[in-house]
Amino acid sequence: MNSWAIETRGLTRQFDKKIAVDNLDLTVNSGEFFGFLGPNGAGKSTTINMLVGLLRPTKGTALIDGIDMWEEPLAAKARIGVLPEGMQLYQRLTAREYIRFAGTMYGVPKAEVAQRTEELLDLLTLTDDADKLIIDYSHGMRKKTALAAAVIHAPRVLFLDEPFEGIDAISGRIIRDVLGRLREHGTTIFFSSHILEVVERLCTRVAVIANGRLVAQGSMEELRYQAETGEETTLEELFLRAVGASSDLEAEGRLSWLR
Ligand SMILES: Nc1ncnc2c1ncn2[C@@H]1O[C@H](COP(=O)(O)OP(=O)(O)OP(=O)(O)O)[C@@H](O)[C@H]1O
Numbered sequence: 070m071n072s073w074a075i076e077t078r079g080l081t082r083q084f085d086k087k088i089a090v091d092n093l094d095l096t097v098n099s100g101e102f103f104g105f106l107g108p109n110g111a112g113k114s115t116t117i118n119m120l121v122g123l124l125r126p127t128k129g130t131a132l133i134d135g136i137d138m139w140e141e142p143l144a145a146k147a148r149i150g151v152l153p154e155g156m157q158l159y160q161r162l163t164a165r166e167y168i169r170f171a172g173t174m175y176g177v178p179k180a181e182v183a184q185r186t187e188e189l190l191d192l193l194t195l196t197d198d199a200d201k202l203i204i205d206y207s208h209g210m211r212k213k214t215a216l217a218a219a220v221i222h223a224p225r226v227l228f229l230d231e232p233f234e235g236i237d238a239i240s241g242r243i244i245r246d247v248l249g250r251l252r253e254h255g256t257t258i259f260f261s262s263h264i265l266e267v268v269e270r271l272c273t274r275v276a277v278i279a280n281g282r283l284v285a286q287g288s289m290e291e292l293r294y295q296a297e298t299g300e301e302t303t304l305e306e307l308f309l310r311a312v313g314a315s316s317d318l319e320a321e322g323r324l325s326w327l328r
């Protein structure tokens with residue numbers, strides 16, 4: 070019996086000639102806090118979009134709790150929450166309306182929707198602005214609204230595409246707090262991020278993708294130890310090595326007009 074919360078088998082997506090995600094085999098245990106790393110354009114968002122049912126794979130399968138996202142989309146989607154990269158929110162709704170709408174859509178009972186919405190608004194410090202239209206919200210306020218909408222049904226598996234991007238230290242802490250509570254509740258969390266320090270602090274396991282291929286996967290300790298020296302290394306060093314970048318950041322190329 071399959072026990073993975075998230076599993077991909079040979080997951081592939083091609084855009085014209087570009088293979089954005091190439092034969093990806095990923096496994097995430099139930100209850101894990103899983104970090105998904107990779108340079109810009111590596112294929113992180115493409116992978117997440119295939120896992121959550123937003124983008125059809127060219128080949129391969131994406132499973133949530135053993136349920137195929139593309140064979141049984143309703144059953145699979147009922148188990149997940151998603152904070153996508155673009156955060157397409159209904160901008161003509163207020164945050165309160167939007168979060169309630171998400172709860173209703175996920176089938177949360179009406180009285181529960183109202184109560185959970187107020188608790189989420191409060192926890193995310195959005196209560197004072199809850200009746201403002203989302204179109205008038207700042208980036209961070211939108212992100213927090215999108216997060217509330219993604220978790221109101223207490224999903225078994227939560228996907229977040231760069232939840233900390235463009236977020237200040239206070240909001241970052243609040244978001245980490247919300248994620249921590251979900252984790253205590255048993256939610257599996259899968260998130261992409263460029264902020265290695267946050268990944269290092271939060272994650273139990275990490276995968277690194279480069280050019281659409283998986284180049285490292287394991288617990289933080291395993292990955293650090295995998296370095297060929299056998300010594301402990303930092304996540305930054307591991308990341309740079311895994312994606313084939315030099316940690317010597319002296320630019321080799323020059324800008325001809327800057328001398
Ligand atoms: N809709 C699309 N049409 C064509 N090419 C696409 C499309 N979406 C993504 N790509 C290409 O697929 C590759 C992977 O993109 P993706 O958005 O998954 O990267 P990413 O790892 O999320 O990067 P970032 O860290 O910048 O968000 C890139 O080369 C990108 O140009």
Ligand SMILES: [Mg+2]
Nearest residue numbers: 113114115154
């Ligand atoms: Mg992305």
